[in-house]
Amino acid sequence: MAVTHVVMFTWVDGTTPETVENLRSRLQDWIDRGEGLDGLTAWYAGTDLGLAAGNAEFAVSGTFVDQPAYERYRDHPEHRAIISEHIAPHIAVRSAVQFAH
Template sequence: MAVTHVVTFSWVEGTSAGTVEDILRNLQEWIDRREGLEGLESWKAGPDLGVNEGNADFAVSATFTDQDAYLRYRDHPEHKRIIAEQIAPLISSRSAVQFAH
């Protein structure tokens, strides 16, 4: 059964668009290498378009062949590094969900 992971972030005040672009670029470069990401079917991320008030600032949506593939992604050392070094220090709020389909 496939698993989709969706996570949204709101950044702390003062987080620049350039910083967010750097985060997105680093995530995308890691995803593009596909090393240790067997079972990743799709991955998309980006900043909110600003169409609706109250939205989060940034989102990631990824679909995996199964729960084990999601767990490999979640626990991948490069993923953890990017989160620890670039994302976590800038988060004012985070929400996530994983669902099977």
């Protein structure tokens, strides 16, 4: 059973578009290398288009062949480092969901 992971962020005041692009780029570079990401079938990240009031400012969506593949992604040391060094310092609000399909 496939698993999709969606995480949404609202940034702390003062987080610049350049900062957001830097963290998106770091994530994308890691995804593009694919090291340790067996079972990842789709991955997207981007800034909200501003089409509706109240939206989060940024989101990441990944789809995996199964739960173990998602857990490898979630726990991967490079993923954890990107989160702790480049994402966490800018988070005001974070929300996530994982669902099976």
